Amino acid sequence: MLEAKLAEAGTLKKLLDAIKELVTDANFECNEEGLNLQAMDNSHVALVAVHLEAAGFKRYRCDRPMPLGVNLSSLTKVLKCAKDDDECTLKAADEADVLNLVYEAKNSDRIAEYDMKLMDIDSDTLGIPDTDYDAEVTMPSAEFARIVRDLSALGESVRIEVSKEGVRFASEGESANGSILLKKDGEPDRVLTDKEKKAQKARERGEEPEEDDEEEGDEPKEKKIKKEKVKKEKDVDEDVEMDQEEKDEEEFKANSDDEEEKSEAGDDDEERAARSGRKRQTARPSLPRKPKRPRVRERRTRRTSPALFNFGMNSHVSLTFSLKYLVNFSKSTSLTNTVQLRMSNEVPLLVDYDFGQGFVRYYLAPKIGDE
Structure with a gap:
């Protein structure tokens, strides 16, 4: 069974509009990786290959590989009945002769359902070799x-x-x-x-990119020893840096704790003076204030496409x-x-x-x- 749900029907509509004049009838090969279409034009001068990834669907299920033979012109007419932002679901049972399309509107409760007849199309999938282009x-x-x-x-x-x-x-x-x-x-x-x-x-x-074992085996021992030595020195430097950071952090915590104790003692004196009805003026040590950094307003420029x-x-x-x-x-x-x-x-x-x-x-x- 196949069930593939697209978030927007407009994607499938644009795809078919692009290839319908080159190809009349074609098979959508469905498998667990997604939908694939490969076909040549009538003059065998051009070949078109389409792939829709399974991860690109909102919901995708394909129990076993199956072909969907469709007439692209007929499928285009059925898709015109959907809005571009409608959710589109393709359904087909195993060995079925009908493709079911369901359109669900996002802004309303409207659900439209269409059935399109499938075709038996004999076509061989061409193997496209990997080419290193100039x-x-x-x-x-x-x-x-x-x-x-x-x-x-x-x-x-x-x-x-x-x-x-x-x-x-x-x-x-x-x-x-x-x-x-x-x-x-x-x-x-x-x-x-x-x-x-x-x-x-x-x-x-x-x-890490895969490397050949031969290249790793041919590496000189001296080079490996140098690499290990550099790595050890790097680890030692990192440990020293970590120790220094821990010391700085402890000193900062100790200073902050002293300041908190002083401020709490001052607050207790003020509360006692208020209870006794006497106005007491506490002389709190004036701590040097850090100069305020000028506020730099970040100027954001709208990035255009490069x-x-x-x-x-x-x-x-x-x-x-x-x-x-x-x-x-x-x-x-x-x-x-x-x-x-x-x-x-x-x-x-x-x-x-x-x-x-x-x-x-x-x-x-x-x-x-x-x-």
């Missing part, structure tokens, strides 16, 4: 959508070139040519391999692609603010839209022999 470009998704839309008015193809100068998008048409160059200060970064990226993510999580454009390269890359497909890919702009382009010579372009609950990835084969 160039990676991260840019605002709205900027990418604008570039491909503007250049599509001039021609049918676009040449994407990544060099030390920057990232250039160029299109040549019958009546006009266009070229857009995106630059950044400094040298381009180096593109990390998959292994290096995994190690970097492990460090960000505070974990510059989203960045690129890295290991070698010069120049490839030509169909603008018609790139315009379709750019419809995923509503899902996230950034898009990443990954390129290597004679390898399909990867257009990656990574949003909070999953990702949408498009693969597009380059044009060969098209100047």
Whole structure:
């Protein structure tokens, strides 16, 4: 049985609007990790891969792996009946031929329920190999959508070139040519391999990256001894610092206790004088007051989103692609603010839209022999 509840139906609506023109019918493969969709367009030039993580759902349950064959156009029509902020629940029994969708309004008691017929779709899941790309470009998704839309008015193809100068998008048409160059200060970064990226993510999580045993075994003994010696010296320094902190803390407590006893004695004298009806003026020792620090008013500036454009390269890359497909890919702009382009010579372009609950990835084969 499958039961997947999304906090907002708008996420699924935006997702289907982005891919429905490339793919007509497809299987949503459901498993304990989430929902996956992988399909190619009719011309077998572009491939789309969608993943919705189980953690991104408000409630998720999938007892066993199961495919949901759907017509994306029909599913889009059913989802239009829901508001963007409605809670959307997908339900399907084992070996069922119907997908049940329930929409729950947040501001009212309205609950809408729809049933959509499922399809038997024979499709093979393609294994996408891990590729170490020569160039990676991260840019605002709205900027990418604008570039491909503007250049599509001039021609049918676009040449994407990544060099030390920057990232250039160029299109040549019958009546006009266009070229857009995106630059950044400094040298381009180096593109990390998959292994290096995994190690970097492990460090960000505070974990130690995995290292080969051979490298650890080949480490000279002298180097290990030096490391242990430095570690011991560091521990001794930390112990000395801790002892000094404890002494300072004890002195501070002793001084504060004396001041409290003096203030309590003065208060007792005042109470006795009040009871006897005599006005007694107590001479309390005047303690030196600490000078007040000038109050610095912190000026808070509203942080805007940092510059989203960045690129890295290991070698010069120049490839030509169909603008018609790139315009379709750019419809995923509503899902996230950034898009990443990954390129290597004679390898399909990867257009990656990574949003909070999953990702949408498009693969597009380059044009060969098209100047």
